[in-house]
Amino acid sequence: MKAEPDHQLRLLDLQEIDSRLAQLAYRMRNLPENAEVQRLDTRLAELRDRRTALTTALSDLDREQRKAESDVDQVRTRADRDSKRLDSGQVGSPKDLEHLQSEIASLQRRQSELEEIVLEVMERREGLESEEAELRKELESLETERDAAEERRATAVGDIEADRATEFTRRERVAAEIPDDLIAFYTKLRDQHEGVGAAALRYGRCEGCKLALSTAELAEIRQAPEDEVLRCDQCRRILVRTGDSGL
Numbered sequence: 001m002k003a004e005p006d007h008q009l010r011l012l013d014l015q016e017i018d019s020r021l022a023q024l025a026y027r028m029r030n031l032p033e034n035a036e037v038q039r040l041d042t043r044l045a046e047l048r049d050r051r052t053a054l055t056t057a058l059s060d061l062d063r064e065q066r067k068a069e070s071d072v073d074q075v076r077t078r079a080d081r082d083s084k085r086l087d088s089g090q091v092g093s094p095k096d097l098e099h100l101q102s103e104i105a106s107l108q109r110r111q112s113e114l115e116e117i118v119l120e121v122m123e124r125r126e127g128l129e130s131e132e133a134e135l136r137k138e139l140e141s142l143e144t145e146r147d148a149a150e151e152r153r154a155t156a157v158g159d160i161e162a163d164r165a166t167e168f169t170r171r172e173r174v175a176a177e178i179p180d181d182l183i184a185f186y187t188k189l190r191d192q193h194e195g196v197g198a199a200a201l202r203y204g205r206c207e208g209c210k211l212a213l214s215t216a217e218l219a220e221i222r223q224a225p226e227d228e229v230l231r232c233d234q235c236r237r238i239l240v241r242t243g244d245s246g247l
């Protein structure tokens with residue numbers, strides 16, 4: 001392939017822009033802010049699950065407490081009724097009297113048992129409520145942290161996008177100065193060789209693969225017409241002669 005030396009040199013500018021664009025794309029994919037937002041989202045999801053579990057547990061306890069309180073009421077009402085009958089003196093037979101007294105005693109025992117349950121439920125409830133309050137605080141501070149991380153991410157993304165726009169504009173201008181067939185050849189090689197399709201020959205060394213050319217290779221290049229598009233024998237990239245090629 002043939003191309004003006006100036007066009008070949010321009011290819012190095014295009015390569016520099018493409019490398020910069022590749023770097024920007026890499027940075028965009030590997031933003032530490034992304035990982036940070038993800039980490040916070042995971043933690044937030046865990047805490048929200050925990051909060052849902054706590055809300056369910058608290059509403060179960062509410063129901064348990066109401067049930068125990070209504071049981072206490074029922075037992076107390078029955079015990080009151082029995083006590084009134086006892087006090088009214090209407091129960092005559094000693095057998096009925098004894099039966100009533102034993103029922104009252106048993107109802108009182110039952111009432112204290114139920115009151116114990118109510119107390120115990122209330123204690124569990126207090127425990128869960130304080131855990132819920134802690135959780136709410138933790139969630140609030142984590143949400144603030146997440147918002148800040150999201151803002152940092154948006155800023156980082158915005159910066160990269162601005163740089164990318166600048167590079168694209170530069171690329172258009174530079175590409176317009178290079179013949180299409182040379183660009184097509186370069187693009188093919190760039191896609192085959194880790195994003196680098198053209199490299200400078202500097203001080204006898206190919207900057208694509210960093211290898212020094214042999215004396216014979218350099219002698220051959222010295223003989224080549226200047227509009228000949230050369231390739232590096234080692235890495236097969238386009239090798240562009242520069243002012244400091246060491247020829």
Ligand SMILES: [Zn+2]
Binds near residue numbers: 199209210232236237
């Ligand atoms: Zn090379």
